[in-house]
Amino acid sequence: MSYPRIIHHGAVSGVTGSCHQLQMNAHSSLLIDCGLFQGSELTAKGTIGALHPEINFSLGGIKALLVTHSHADHVGRIPYLLAAGFKGPILCSEPTAKLLPLVLEDAFKLELSREKKHIELYLQRLKQQVIALPFDHWFRIEQTETLHARIRLQRAGHILGSAYVECDLDYPQKGLNRRIVFSGDLGAPHTPLLPAPVSPERADVLILESTYGDRVHEDRTTRQARLEHAIDKALADHGTLLIPAFSIGRTQELLYEIEDILHRKALAGPPPGLSVKDQVLPVNWPQLPIILDSPLAGRLTGVYRELDDYWDAPAQSRLQGGRKPLHFKQMITIDSHVQHMQTVRYLASTGRPAIVIAAGGMCASGRIVNYLKALLGDRRHNVLFTGYQARGTPGAAIQKYGPQGGFVEMEGERCIIRAGVSTLGGYSAHADQQDLLNFVSGMAHWPEQICLVHGDIEAKRVLAKKLLGLYQAHNRSVEVLIPAD
Template sequence: MDTRETWPEIRHHGGAGGVTGSCHQLIASSEHSLLVDCGLFQGEDAAEDSLAQLEVGFDISTLKALVITHVHIDHVGRLPYLLAAGFDGPIICSKPTALLLPLVIEDALKIGFTRNARLIEQFQAKVQHQLVPLKYDEWHSVVDSADVAMRVKLKRAGHILGSSYVDVALNDKAKGTKQRVVFSGDLGAPHTPLLPAPKSPYQADVLVLESTYGNRNHEGRRERGEALKRAIEQALTNRGTVIIPAFSIGRTQELLYELETIVHTAPPSSDWRALEIIVDSPLAARFTQVYRQLKPYWDDEAQRRLRSGRHPLSFDNVYTVDEHETHEQTVRYLAESGRPAVVIAASGMCAGGRVVNYLKAMLGDPRHQVLFVGYQGAGTPGRDIQRYGPGGGWVELDGERVDIRAGITTISGYSAHAGQRDLLNFIKRMRRWPREVRLVHGDDQAREAFKASIEAVAHKAGRPISVVLPVVYE
């Protein structure tokens, strides 16, 4: 059977029917394909045989390039396995992503592969050799053969610094057809601190669109700022600590930006002026340093703040904890002293990292607050705390049952993902709407609800769109 009529074909090797493991293969012909992301499965998406799930079992013989949309582990965590499987082609990403990627890869290797410094250095050198950093909004040729031409362009996604969505231009020379395929990666919400909001592409024939928050909208920036302030002031009143589980890249830097706003505008006599804000994550501290180096990529508001002499990521109240011994001392001190503080610690879903030690020490004390500012995946301790904590339940951490007496607050507005309204606008603001939308990176409930919303909008506008809920390709 000649399969040419089915090309281009999109195969999802992760991120379909779940919110992690993003990995999408665009097959242009029998000899040419492109991979967008190669991420790790986390939480409920992770199989019992996690090692088998890490293996790159799909055919990579036709891969001409890998495009990385951003450096979150659920989008790049399987990169070591892809290279181990033999992929030696170009790794395309934005220039900021190229600077952030080595930190993520080093951390991923130490957790899942090896702590041998020499082996890590060799792997990093291989990645650097294959990296092709691109400027935003410039076309780059991936394939130009007798039969097929394929070009890619990266555009700002507004999710974390360096994040991109991918515009692919396909030209089937033999058939005389051209198509545009857009992969959204993770799209950010408007008014995200430090980052310009994403702008829709002019057109797309096929759109592979994330749907993490496809069934809900976020609070506005003013509302989420007030909610953040209220949660912390409650802990100040109780003489307790606010524990914020946050991803090392993106969320940590956005929180610092927002906290600097509150501290800067607080009255001189306010407790805010003396409040300690502790970043207890060596990796987050390193990412923050790179964020500072990438100031030219900050948005206009952040640029104005810099020009006025303010330093939103390195103000006086911020302290960083590096050594593990200092971390242990800090946990004990805050648990026992009654000195108010804000602690930002990884991991974002409480599945490991230093935040677990704070939770074990403080979840049982009502003076303290746990503040969730991002998505908590099903099957993670963070989701359990979020779900059972308000009712005085318990959670299992490191194999121990920990009772929850601390206050539990969730602020959805700080999610780095676009809400339903923003995702719909990404489609509606295209001059030429897609004929097909493939919803990925969302749980079944979110995808089903978002599918219905897209179909309703398309029907009202008189623009037919086929909305597909793909599954992982076997």
């Protein structure tokens, strides 16, 4: 058998469950991510009970787990990996090392145990195994007579701390060197708070995500104006705007953008011809509550604030100007479940204009579910999607059937959709088709083989065709693979 070789344990037939094993030789391998399956992809995979994903591969010879970033579809199976006996190092960037315990503590409570002593033991073990690595530094994994292996993390621009992984494998006795790059989830240009990813110098083999391989995002430079317009429309309906959002990444981006809108509104003052006394909604932004209803999102946002050294130049400039992009005056954080239910009932009964950002991003779980059950049937309210909704999730159903006046099943309850439903493009944290092509063409040494993962089959097929066209246009050859289950 020839090495290196790659085995996929997830993110092959869809966009979740990222988990890839780099077999470096017969005795040593690396695991890159260990994520949960979500949506309709969950039911298609082997499970123990309803929510306990199997670790259905051998852990023998796995030298380390490399974590690209802290989203559940990349890290959510780590509790089960540890339970299966994995005792090796968990390597990740310095920001991810701070975010990961929070994300996995929450997952542990939801999926395994709420016993305090169990949680403490689990987190203690996790912290013992996590090793934080700086970006752009090589870290040696193994050095023997037959194999010199090292890895390097580079900024991926997807969420704070996200990385793509360069694996450099040297086989001295064979005179062979192979550079293998795992993209993780790549971000796009003009992402709030984060610098855009820069292509690696070279790759012989590239494991490339393809979430948006079949499309180009709406203009990201105008998305804040479109967000402002969407909020104005919702306020004109004299109700609440619900924004489902993942606790890490999207939530902080939205807060950052909304703070900037509020800042500009305050500088502009009331519209010409209107006194402050006469000013009414939808232009009364200064009194609009921005409700962040997710204890996890609140804690993660606190970590984002602590790690402002990793923010991009525009965000740094705002801080230096005395602004607080993630902790502004109109922001209200809801922590306890009692406060949460009180807020849901209050908004449902009064219809008071407000913006609610609540977990989770695909409406399958989290506090957003209670808001949707209470408010979806009222025409005063609006739901705004700013992120990808995987097949089989309630979010995808609301997106599809909401404009038709349909219904969605939530926790066994049929909810009629009368609230307005809209989707705002340009907020995806993923690279689009052109960004993915640019990531490849930006390398000095283009990959000889590209393996497409983390995308629906049509997205992969379209991206594969585009990649072949790119190589052909530059008189280069490439093998593009679409692995199967």
